Amino acid sequence: MASETRAETVEDPIQMALFDARIDRGESIEPKDWMPAKYRKQLTRMMSQHAHSEVVGMLPEGNWISRAPSLRRKMSLIAKVQDEGGHGLYIYCGTETLGVDRAELMDQYLYGTAKYSSIFNYPTLSWADMGVIGWLVDGAAIVNQTMLAHASYGPYARAMVRICKEENFHKRQGYELCATLAKGTPAQKAMVQESLNRWWWPSLMMFGPPDKASPNSGDLLRWKVKQKGNDELRQRFVNLTVPQAEAIGLTLPDPDLKKNSETGDWEIGKIDWDEFNAVLAGNGPCNRERIEARRKAHEEGAWVRDAAAAFAAKRAPAAGHAA
């Protein structure tokens, strides 16, 4: 806390003014440009959280690869989980441009306090979850990330452009899976409705707390890292999703959901922020399992990483001689 305060107070006012002017003009900030320490810190926090989320996000869907009911679905699911790993890698590389390395970031989330998206602390309990996650969770991520593709920090914005393309594909695939189940046997239809009932509210929570209660939004909005508030993005997602559910004959588990004829918005009932806070505090259904699975992979992989490093060190001079 002390270092944060100090970092804020020592910024050169001229540099700061120039930086603010660049932001106001909508210029892209690049790794070698001057930036205030707090901007760097907020971006590092946000980007690394995003990277961690992609990697932890491999687990709930990875849970169903071995049970995918057709070879085509199995391949799509492996490819999707693999894409998430790729996104994680890509965003970690982007975060490294801010002067912090991946090992340090990994350490912060495996053994420290760094966060990842709470949605991945919910369990995947049926095959239909593989469709609903693609449709809702990737769908919500797209709404967020389309906005982030205009973020002021160049490497992050460019990563988002690329990632959004893949997420769009995942979303379409997920929705198509749901549609297939919805017009399938009665058991399949029940499976997808049950899954939608479980994921609807958590997916709405993905946009974060209401703006008035969002601790980090102010700076992020001012510096155009974020361009829209949580509530506006959530509303956009609801407006997109309600007709999609209707189109495939599924219902959303919200008795208060209704269309406001003046604004055209679908208005939702009350979100249970106590649940959100509980999951955030580490007491969600799978928080412990998720982080333990990642720690296990990391720790059991240590000897492999050591071997690769030792081998590279041994061969590096030899390669020089050979050449």
Next chain:
Amino acid sequence: MSQALFEYLLRLGDDRLVLGHRNAEWCGHGPILEEDIAISNLALDLTGEAQLFLELAGKVEGLGRDADQLAYWRDETQFRNLQLLELPKGDFAFTMVRQFLFSAWSHFLLEGLIQSKQEDLKGIAAKAQKENRYHLRHASEWVVRLGDGTEESHRRAQAALDQAWPWTGEFFLADDVDRVVAAEGLGVDPSGLRPPWEALVTDVIRRATLTVPSPPMRMVGGRKGRHTEYLGHMLAEMQVVARSHPGAKW
């Protein structure tokens, strides 16, 4: 004839289906993100090849079964894969050593299959050959890296090799199915693949500073539907959703 070719195609498909499944178990649990992605790639390629071989098997059989019906609705005694491929994934060394031994064998097998007189089989083999080249290179590099890395990685790589080796005898067992398809110019008799395979793997093992094991070969019977106890569990998991919903489309 078509019965032998059907059996032969099941073997090609089941090998890849089962190994692809085992490799996919690493997805999200790899030792490093780059490798997580790479193993998923192996799994994807192998599953894709399995689908093509099984689809063709169904076509040759002529009873209207497609790849999914063959993958999800046969019991373990009807599976025709090599036993090595159904063993649990083990540690990273075992996964890579197994992939290496299989890809090396597959390399020579596919080289023969791209000469097949069966046009569909020839086409699938050509696609698989391209993918297998990458698999072989990737797995060989890891075997060398682990063998010549640290003391621990060397010990683990040697242990993996010692564990996998006795199962490789099954790669080269030929029966009437193999002989019939080979005689017709459709498939490859695997008994001829041992010398080039041994030369290739011995070279990599030597570069990895590992020792070629010399234990007796195990009794095996994957090609006849006799498996280890592991396969039944693997299939129970793999098939549970599909079998819970007979007739459903996914």
